[in-house]
Amino acid sequence: MTRKQRRLTIIGGSLAVLALAAALVLNAMRDSIVFFSTPTMVAEKHILQGRRFRLGGLVQPGTLERGDNLAVTFEIADGGAKLPVAYQGILPDLFREGQGVIAEGALDASGVFRADTVLAKHDESYMPKDVADALKKQGHWKDDYGAKANGSASQTAQGVAQGGKQ
Amino acid sequence: MIAETGHYALVLALALALIQSTVPILGARLSDPALMNVARSTALAQLMFVAFSFAALVTLHVTSDFSVVNVFENSHSLKPMIYKITGVWGNHEGSMLLWVSILALFGGLVAAFGNNLPLSLRAHVLAVQAWIASAFYLFILITSNPFLRIANPPIEGRDLNPVLQDVGLAVHPPMLYLGYVGFSISFSFAIAALIEGRIDAAWARWVRPWTLVAWIFLTLGIAMGSYWAYYELGWGGWWFWDPVENASLMPWLAGTALLHSALVMEKRNALKVWTILISILTFSLSLLGTFLVRSGVLTSVHAFATDPTRGVFILLILCIFIGGGLTLYAWRASTLKQGGLFAPISREGALVLNNLFLTTACATVFIGTLYPLALEVLTGDKISVGPPFFNLTFAPLFVPLMIAVPFGPMLAWKRGDLVGAAQRLLAAGIAALIAIALLWAWARGGGTLAPLAIGLGVFVIAGALSDLAERIGLFRMPLAITARRARGLPRSAWGSAFAHAGVGVALIGIVCETTWNSEYIATMKPDDVAKIAGYELRLDGLTQRQGPNFREMVAQFTVSLDGERLSVMTPSKRNFTTREASTTEAALLTRGFSQLYISLGDLTRDGAIAARIYYKPLVLLIWFGPVLMAFGGLLSLSDRRLRVGAPKPAKVLRGLQAAE
Numbered sequence: 081m082t083r084k085q086r087r088l089t090i091i092g093g094s095l096a097v098l099a100l101a102a103a104l105v106l107n108a109m110r111d112s113i114v115f116f117s118t119p120t121m122v123a124e125k126h127i128l129q130g131r132r133f134r135l136g137g138l139v140q141p142g143t144l145e146r147g148d149n150l151a152v153t154f155e156i157a158d159g160g161a162k163l164p165v166a167y168q169g170i171l172p173d174l175f176r177e178g179q180g181v182i183a184e185g186a187l188d189a190s191g192v193f194r195a196d197t198v199l200a201k202h203d204e205s206y207m208p209k210d211v212a213d214a215l216k217k218q219g220h221w222k223d224d225y226g227a228k229a230n231g232s233a234s235q236t237a238q239g240v241a242q243g244g245k246q
Numbered sequence: 247m248i249a250e251t252g253h254y255a256l257v258l259a260l261a262l263a264l265i266q267s268t269v270p271i272l273g274a275r276l277s278d279p280a281l282m283n284v285a286r287s288t289a290l291a292q293l294m295f296v297a298f299s300f301a302a303l304v305t306l307h308v309t310s311d312f313s314v315v316n317v318f319e320n321s322h323s324l325k326p327m328i329y330k331i332t333g334v335w336g337n338h339e340g341s342m343l344l345w346v347s348i349l350a351l352f353g354g355l356v357a358a359f360g361n362n363l364p365l366s367l368r369a370h371v372l373a374v375q376a377w378i379a380s381a382f383y384l385f386i387l388i389t390s391n392p393f394l395r396i397a398n399p400p401i402e403g404r405d406l407n408p409v410l411q412d413v414g415l416a417v418h419p420p421m422l423y424l425g426y427v428g429f430s431i432s433f434s435f436a437i438a439a440l441i442e443g444r445i446d447a448a449w450a451r452w453v454r455p456w457t458l459v460a461w462i463f464l465t466l467g468i469a470m471g472s473y474w475a476y477y478e479l480g481w482g483g484w485w486f487w488d489p490v491e492n493a494s495l496m497p498w499l500a501g502t503a504l505l506h507s508a509l510v511m512e513k514r515n516a517l518k519v520w521t522i523l524i525s526i527l528t529f530s531l532s533l534l535g536t537f538l539v540r541s542g543v544l545t546s547v548h549a550f551a552t553d554p555t556r557g558v559f560i561l562l563i564l565c566i567f568i569g570g571g572l573t574l575y576a577w578r579a580s581t582l583k584q585g586g587l588f589a590p591i592s593r594e595g596a597l598v599l600n601n602l603f604l605t606t607a608c609a610t611v612f613i614g615t616l617y618p619l620a621l622e623v624l625t626g627d628k629i630s631v632g633p634p635f636f637n638l639t640f641a642p643l644f645v646p647l648m649i650a651v652p653f654g655p656m657l658a659w660k661r662g663d664l665v666g667a668a669q670r671l672l673a674a675g676i677a678a679l680i681a682i683a684l685l686w687a688w689a690r691g692g693g694t695l696a697p698l699a700i701g702l703g704v705f706v707i708a709g710a711l712s713d714l715a716e717r718i719g720l721f722r723m724p725l726a727i728t729a730r731r732a733r734g735l736p737r738s739a740w741g742s743a744f745a746h747a748g749v750g751v752a753l754i755g756i757v758c759e760t761t762w763n764s765e766y767i768a769t770m771k772p773d774d775v776a777k778i779a780g781y782e783l784r785l786d787g788l789t790q791r792q793g794p795n796f797r798e799m800v801a802q803f804t805v806s807l808d809g810e811r812l813s814v815m816t817p818s819k820r821n822f823t824t825r826e827a828s829t830t831e832a833a834l835l836t837r838g839f840s841q842l843y844i845s846l847g848d849l850t851r852d853g854a855i856a857a858r859i860y861y862k863p864l865v866l867l868i869w870f871g872p873v874l875m876a877f878g879g880l881l882s883l884s885d886r887r888l889r890v891g892a893p894k895p896a897k898v899l900r901g902l903q904a905a906e
Contacts, residue, residue, distance in 0.1 A: 089590045094602055097643075101606045104639040105613055112634030115627065134630055150767060150847070150856055169767060170847035170856050173480075173819075173828045 114184065120160035127187060134184045135163065135193055141177040156183065156193070167195040174200040249314050252302025253393040256343075259295040259350070260383035262288045266376035270369035271441075282365050285372035286357045292379065293354030300334075300347045303392055307334050313399035316340060316392040322405035322824055324795040332415040333406040338540065338556075339392035341419060345536070346382045348420075348427045352456075353379065356431060363452065370438035371431075378430055381563045389556045405795060405824035414474030422467030422494060426532040428460025429501055432508075433529030436522045437571060440578040450512035450521065455883060457508060457525075461501045462879040468494050469872035480830035480845035482860045484759075484868060487636045492615040493535035499608035500528040503601045510597050514659060516586045517598070519579050524601070526575060530568040531608070537564050538615070592662040596654035603647040610639040648702050648753065651746050652709020655739075656716070670716055674708035689762070696761040699753065706750030710743040741882030745875045752871025755839070758864035769854040779861035781842060782806045783815070788855060796820045798831070801846055801855060805835060817844040817857075839866040 116134045117127065127133060140155040140162060147153070150169055154177075155162045165183055175181060175198065185195035266288035273281025303316070307330050312318045320337045321330060335341040353375040360368045386392070435453045439445040471494070476484040485491060504524045510517045537560045588594040614631045621627055652674055656667035681704040685697035715721070717739060718731040766778045776783045786802040800818040804811060817833035832845040840863045847856030 083587060086587060086590070090598060093590075093599070097602050097606050101610055101639070101643060104642055105610055108635045108638035109617075112632065112638060114630045114632060116630065146850065150769060170845075170858050173830055 116182075118158040118160075119156055119163040120158050122163055122187075123161045129187050129189055132184065132186050134182055135165070135195070136180070136182045137163075138180055139175070139177045144177055156181065163193050164191075165193045165195050167198055169198075171198055172200040176200075248302050248305055249311070249393040249395060252299045252306075253391065255295045255299040255302065256383065256387060256393075259292050259299065259346075260380060260387065262292040262295065263376045263379040263383060266292065267373050267380055270373045274366045274369050274442075277366075279365060282369035285369045285376075286360075289350075289353045289357035289372050289375070292376075293350040296347050296350040300343055303340060303343060304331060304334050306393075307331065310403065312401070312403050313395055314392075315394045315396055318396060318400060318403045320406050321403040322795055323402060325406060325411070326794055328413070328416060329406055329411045332413075333410070335419050336406050336410045336415050339386070339390045341423075342382070342386050342390050342540070343392055344420065345423055345427060346379060346386065348423050349375070349379050349382065349430060352428060352431055356456075366442065367435075367438055367449075370441050371434045374434035374437045375430065378434075378567065381566070385556075385559050385563065389559050402824075405822060408796070408820065408822040408825060408827050408829045409478060411829075412474065412478055414470065414478060418467060418470045418474055421463050421470055425460050425462075425464025425467050425501075426494075426497060426535060428456065428463060429497060429504075429525075429529045429532050431456040431460070432504060432525040433571070436525035437574060439522060439582075440574050443578055443581045445518055445522070445582050447512055447515045450508045451887075453521075453525070454505070454508045454512060457501065457505055458879050458883050461498075461505055462876045462883070464494070464498050464501060465872050465876045465879065468498060469869045469876075473869050477832050477834060477843075478829075480832050480858075482763075482765075482832075482843050482845070482858070482862070484865075487614070487633045489615050490539055492611050493538045496608050496611055496615070497528055497531040497535060499604050499611070500524060500531050503604040503608075504528050506597045506600050506604075510594050514586050514588065514594055516588060516594055518582050520601070522579065522582070523575060524605070526568075526571040527605075530564075530571065531612075533564050533567060537561060586660075588659070589661045591657065591664050593654065593657045593659045595662070596650060596657050599650055600647065600654065603643055603650075607640055607643045607647070610643065611636065614639070645702065648706055648749070651706050651749065652713070655710075655713045655742060655746075671709055671712060674705055674712050677708040678702065678705035693761075696757050699757040703750040703753035703757065706753065707747045710747040710750070713746075714740070714743045736887065737885040738882045738887065741878040741880070741885070743878070744881060745878030748871045748874030748876075748878060750871070751867050751874055752869075755864050755867025755869075755871060759862050759868060762863045763865075764861045766859040767856070769850055769856050771852075771854045774854075776857070776859050778842075778859055779863075780807060781812075781861065783842075783844070783859060785855075785857070786814075791818075793820065795824065796822045799846075799849075801844075801857070803833070803844060805842065815842065815844055817846050819846045836866065839864045839870070841865050 114132055114134055116136060117125070118137050119135070122135070135156055137156040137158040140157040143153075143155040143164075145153050151166070152168070152171060153164060153166050155164050157163075165185075167183065167185075179200060182199045183193065183195035184197040184199075185193055188194050266285055269288075270282050270285035273279070273284065306314050306317050307321055308327070310317065310321055310323045310330070312321075316337065316339050320333050320340075325333070329336075333340075335344040353372060356363075356368070356371060356375070360371075363371075432453050435449065435456075439449055468491075471491075472484045475486075476482065504521070507517050507521045507524055511521045537557075540556060540560055614635050618629050618631055621629060652671055653664070653667050656670055657663070678701040682697045682701035685700055686694075689697065714735075717735055718728050720728050723731075764779050766776050768774075768776065770776065770785045772785055772787045774785050776785075783803045783805050786804055789800050789802070791798050791800055798818045798820040800816050803815045803817070805813050805815055813835055815833040815835050818831045819828060820831060821828045830845045830847075832843055835842040840861070843860040843862060845858050847858065849855050
């Protein structure tokens with residue numbers, strides 16, 4: 081086999097694998113991408129029932145209710161709008177009222193967000209970045225919160241990033 | 247005083263690095279051995295100063311000197327000693343100092359043990375190392391100085407993030423950094439080869455052991471991090487396809503490819519240009535990982551905070567080194583001579599296939615990790631790319647790779663015999679089919695894919711074993727001859743068999759855990775019994791306990807199987823007063839390779855506690871596999887060829903070295 085043939089074989093094979101990978105990526109991109117929304121965006125955009133997305137905002141104080149069998153309900157608010165959330169399971173250690181959270185799931189027929197995952201960050205004063213950005217954009221960013229988040233939280237949050245999973 | 251001395255030592259290290267990055271190159275241009283040898287002494291001195299600086303920061307943490315910002319923000323006088331030490335790298339500034347310390351360590355090792363390297367190559371390699379080092383010293387000194395003081399020192403510190411108060415922090419980051427930063431050596435060798443415009447098989451023989459060392463540490467570091475997340479975060483998950491995890495997986499995939507292509511280069515003097523490229527890419531991905539984690543551009547399951555100056559600075563470093571490396575490659579790669587010929591069906595061909603699939607898999611991870619970032623910058627849309635994406639892209643690409651793994655070592659160099667290899671793998675194939683058939687008959691639930699995937703794992707393991715059997719002539723020759731052949735077999739052959747078997751072992755663990763994992767979540771009162779996978783777990787009671795810097799609530803479970811009492815499990819929930827944060831300490835009970843896992847939730851008003859109980863079959867194989875891989879790497883590293891086989895430099899060069 082000459083050098084040229086060898087090169088053609090290798091290039092051909094590589095292109096085949098790359099084409100396969102591209103097809104896989106495009107296919108996966110179509111089905112498994114999850115968008116991020118805030119309650120205000122949900123109210124404006126009218127997201128279809130059953131479509132999965134991530135909902136971010138602050139847990140509205142006074143709305144957390146625990147039912148039987150680890151069922152919990154609470155409201156996520158972003159200053160503009162509120163959305164009721166239902167979840168069954170154990171909430172993360174740092175889940176508190178008034179704190180930023182991200183829930184992943186879909187809306188049901190009655191307009192309740194059924195979450196199957198709830199994420200709270202590993203730091204008591206840390207605001208999830210998506211939530212912070214969204215609140216800032218809407219002008220609901222509290223300055224004291226921002227100062228706190230930029231000061232102390234940045235240290236610890238970085239620490240978690242590094243140690244927790246880096 | 248200690249803080250100022252540490253800071254000063256770091257500045258001196260920067261100065262040394264600047265000398266090291268220029269003078270040796272000048273020496274190589276002028277062919278002046280004295281100037282080239284400056285690289286060696288500066289690299290060693292630089293290591294000394296950085297080590298001093300690091301020791302200073304450790305001392306500050308150990309003595310709880312709260313007049314230093316870094317100590318104040320991450321330490322507490324009541325914190326146990328081990329966390330005072332590990333807390334040094336449990337924060338941004340300290341971990342960057344650890345990063346440069348390890349970089350200096352690798353530079354120092356090349357300087358100390360590179361005596362038989364050609365003088366100009368060593369000068370170039372150490373100079374490139376110094377470029378990287380200078381960039382990161384500047385980064386630390388300008389944006390992340392760990393030695394800053396507070397004007398009015400507080401009496402007590404703010405404590406280390408509770409999640410990090412675990413032995414995992416002692417092992418995981420240093421291991422991972424040894425891996426990340428270890429790839430800087432192959433990067434420096436690649437750049438040095440491009441600058442010199444010369445590369446031969448000896449080059450690969452130098453690069454391989456360094457790459458292997460980095461790869462072993464990165465493998466262990468990733469596995470360790472995964473196990474840490476598994477038991478510490480209390481979710482029972484071990485891999486989340488989180489951007490931060492992907493940041494460490496990408497260099498691993500590229501590094502694995504590099505390990506294999508360097509083999510082709512060493513043995514057959516082929517794939518030179520590709521090996522250089524993959525060396526550059528591997529370290530680029532390590533830098534990218536550092537950028538993703540340190541700059542805070544990503545939203546991740548793990549907390550991040552943004553500091554724009556740091557992000558921009560690292561991005562700059564990233565652009566200079568990746569851009570510079572690739573530009574140099576584009577410019578000089580054509581000057582490197584072409585290597586030997588080989589047929590597509592051959593050991594070389596198999597290794598090319600390996601590289602092709604590993605780099606493609608790496609590319610899909612790259613896309614999945616960076617696409618959300620790019621989209622947000624371009625359109626402002628926020629999306630998240632989660633596990634489904636990676637399962638749909640990464641897994642299909644790994645299947646053909648796994649099928650090919652046992653064939654590789656069976657094929658001859660230059661021109662292989664696929665039919666012959668298939669015949670020798672017959673036993674492995676039969677073993678895989680038996681495993682699939684048994685699982686289909688026995689296992690309930692989990693669909694049809696799981697038995698097939700486990701069969702694939704069995705095939706990879708059995709393939710590695712039959713390769714060994716084939717080489718030592720097991721069952722074909724008398725036992726005495728077999729034993730002698732086994733002793734005579736190069737360590738690298740044992741190493742690759744172990745490493746390949748490790749991949750199969752990990753695959754089996756992953757499939758078993760994800761398919762037959764059972765979960766039980768409920769609120770439990772004392773004397774309640776939970777039943778899971780045949781085990782009975784009775785909640786005996788809840789007690790409060792005071793730890794050194796936390797209070798904890800401990801639940802005691804009695805575990806029994808078929809009415810027979812086995813053991814006691816004590817998961818707990820800790821409350822750290824200083825940070826008002828709580829952590830969940832999961833309790834694990836190991837049964838063979840399987841585990842029972844309990845983590846606690848919140849107390850309800852009527853005194854019941856939420857508990858999450860998992861039974862995870864064969865879950866330990868997930869980490870046992872990487873440990874086998876790393877052990878294989880270690881065996882390979884101890885191969886005679888790598889210790890004594892390195893070619894001696896020509897006489898003239900030895901004469902030059904004497905002038906040092």
